[in-house]
Amino acid sequence: MKAILLEGLYILAGLVSLFTAIMAFKDDKHPTKIGTTLFWGLLAFIFILGKYIPATVVGAMLVIMGFLTAFKQVRFGSLKNSDESFRKEKSKEIGNKIFIPALTIAVFAFGIAQFTNLGGLVGLGFGAIAATILALTMTKAEGKYVVHDGSRLLQHVGSASILPQLLAALGALFNAAGVGQVISQGISGVIPQDNILAGVAAYCVGMALFTMIMGNAFAAFAVITAGIGLPFVFSQGANPAIAGALALTAGYCGTLMTPMAANFNIVPAAILETKNKNRVIITQIPLGITLLLTHIVLMYVLAF
Amino acid sequence: MLKLIGVLIILIGFILKLDTIAVVLIAGIVTGLVGGLDFTEILSTLGSAFIKTRYMSLFLVTLPVIGILERYGLRERAADLIKNIKAVTTGKVLIIYTLIRELAAAFSLRLGGHVQFIRPLIFPMAQGAAEVNYEKVGENEIEEIKGYAAASENYGNFFGQNVFVASGGVLLIVGTLGELGIEVAPLAVAKASIPAAICAFIYSTIQYYLLDKKLSKRLDSKKVNYKKETANEGVK
Structure with a gap:
């Protein structure tokens, strides 16, 4: 049951991507019309039919998508949001009710995860469908905006939307190639193999440091979990949900302290016209360090 | 040792800000x-992992409704609500914003x-708030307030989002651990993200409180001067 419902939702997600491809194709002002159409079209194909074709073909499609993003062929076109005066007028007219559809998604996701055995993902899908119906009734928006605004947002998020999935796939390749073993052999000289506290500290600090270097906690998670998390924390019997959750937010502590995370730290300083371009980082370092140390304590206490 | 070349490529690529994908x-x-795999094996590992982790991209189905709500002034409404906050000090403005931002993120509302x-x-x-409370707010103080204001967005955003059961971070954890052979449920990961979310809020509150302390130590309070003036008037 759960599997069938999920498969249905993948088709729905594929349709969002397919409509994005179509909207890009019909967008004559689009700077990279063909590339963008191809990218979202391939993603739609993988989502809807990927299960029924050889995995090798899916892999090849991903490589093509990689070429498209590498040559900057996946971009935002000219799909427009409503103008500001319309938005202001409508927000007064509709009032706080406008938050209800948005909250519906979260309430469904949590409710279905907590009280049924269908899981939070099916909940997310049902919530999105319910929210869309609610939003259409509430705003009396024309149905065509479901396609228009969905495509607009997906083009805005852009190719980065497949990054989490690619990182998980990278983890799979690292695993198949035995990268984890190499890192853990290298580190085992430094970290005692059967010391839980040392393993936890290495995992959290490793996440923060790698995130600081790369500016991206998601990428750090794929690498550090295979290299340090698996051999030094999970293998010692850690609760995987707790240790995993804390490892990622330990990475976020690193995000607070690095100019590499330019979107969060450097761009805002420019937007606020600070004199020191590292002003935001300077402000965040005391909290970042304290919270990172707290993560080590939390993981040691809660996950074991 | 050669197997670590992938880690090196990621490091260099990200540092040079090359195309992430x-x-x-x-x-x-x-x-x-x-690692000794041939090209077909690599493609099929990549492809099957991608198919297996399609759930990580289910947020796509939420985009149309969010887009429509934005068309009808979702952000403008949120801005109106925040404008109506009545907070007396700089620190308190930031405490309230961090709280709202963190709760919104936990409910998967990207309103920040x-x-x-x-x-x-x-x-x-x-x-x-600082200018209401103090005589003269100098350039250095304004510079510091800018830093704290930008930080309040990051604190709330980062540590609230994983409390949502289908957030990108939660699904990344589920997916990555799954590829390494460890099964976890998204709900368990979301719940496990609550302690760090609470700690982040407490620490940020302390930081804002210290900012208020610092401002009141460095700057002359309007109220104190006002009292002095009235006292002087009394002597006359």
Whole structure:
């Protein structure tokens, strides 16, 4: 049951991507019309039919998508949001009710995860469908905006939307190639193999440091979990949900302290016209360090 | 040792800000090759992992409704609500914003942003509170308030989002651990994200409180001067 419902939702997600491809194709002002159409079209194909074709073909499609993003062929076109005066007028007219559809998604996701055995993902899908119906009734928006605004947002998020999935796939390749073993052999000289506290500290600090270097906690998670998390924390019997959750937010502590995370730290300083371009980082370092140390304590206490 | 080349490619690619998707793909392919897999095996590992983790991209189905709500003034409404906050000090403005931002993130509402909220709303409100309370707010103080205002967005955003059961971070954890052979449920990961979310809020509150302390130590309070003036008038 759960599997069938999920498969249905993948088709729905594929349709969002397919409509994005179509909207890009019909967008004559689009700077990279063909590339963008191809990218979202391939993603739609993988989502809807990927299960029924050889995995090798899916892999090849991903490589093509990689070429498209590498040559900057996946971009935002000219799909427009409503103008500001319309938005202001409508927000007064509709009032706080406008938050209800948005909250519906979260309430469904949590409710279905907590009280049924269908899981939070099916909940997310049902919530999105319910929210869309609610939003259409509430705003009396024309149905065509479901396609228009969905495509607009997906083009805005852009190719980065497949990054989490690619990182998980990278983890799979690292695993198949035995990268984890190499890192853990290298580190085992430094970290005692059967010391839980040392393993936890290495995992959290490793996440923060790698995130600081790369500016991206998601990428750090794929690498550090295979290299340090698996051999030094999970293998010692850690609760995987707790240790995993804390490892990622330990990475976020690193995000607070690095100019590499330019979107969060450097761009805002420019937007606020600070004199020191590292002003935001300077402000965040005391909290970042304290919270990172707290993560080590939390993981040691809660996950074991 | 050679197997670590993928890690190196990722490091260099991210530092040089090359295209993220391409860097990750190249790192994966090269790692597979030095790890002794042939090209077909690499493609099929990549493809089957991608198919298995399609759930990580289910947020796509939420985009149409969010887009429609934005068309009808979702952000404008949120901005109106925040404008109505009545907070007496700089620190309190930031405490309330961090709380709202963190709760919104936990409910998967992406209602924040340095461009949309901090520059036009939160920073002016935080600065305004200081100017109401103190005689002369100097350039250095304004510079510091800017830093704290930008930080309040990051604190709330980062540590609230994983409390949502289908957030990108939660699904990344589920997916990555799954590929390494460890099964976890998204709900368990979301619940496990609550302690760090609470700690982050407490620490940020302490930081804002210390900012208020620092401002009141450095700057002359309007109220104190007002009292002095009236006292002087009394002597006359």
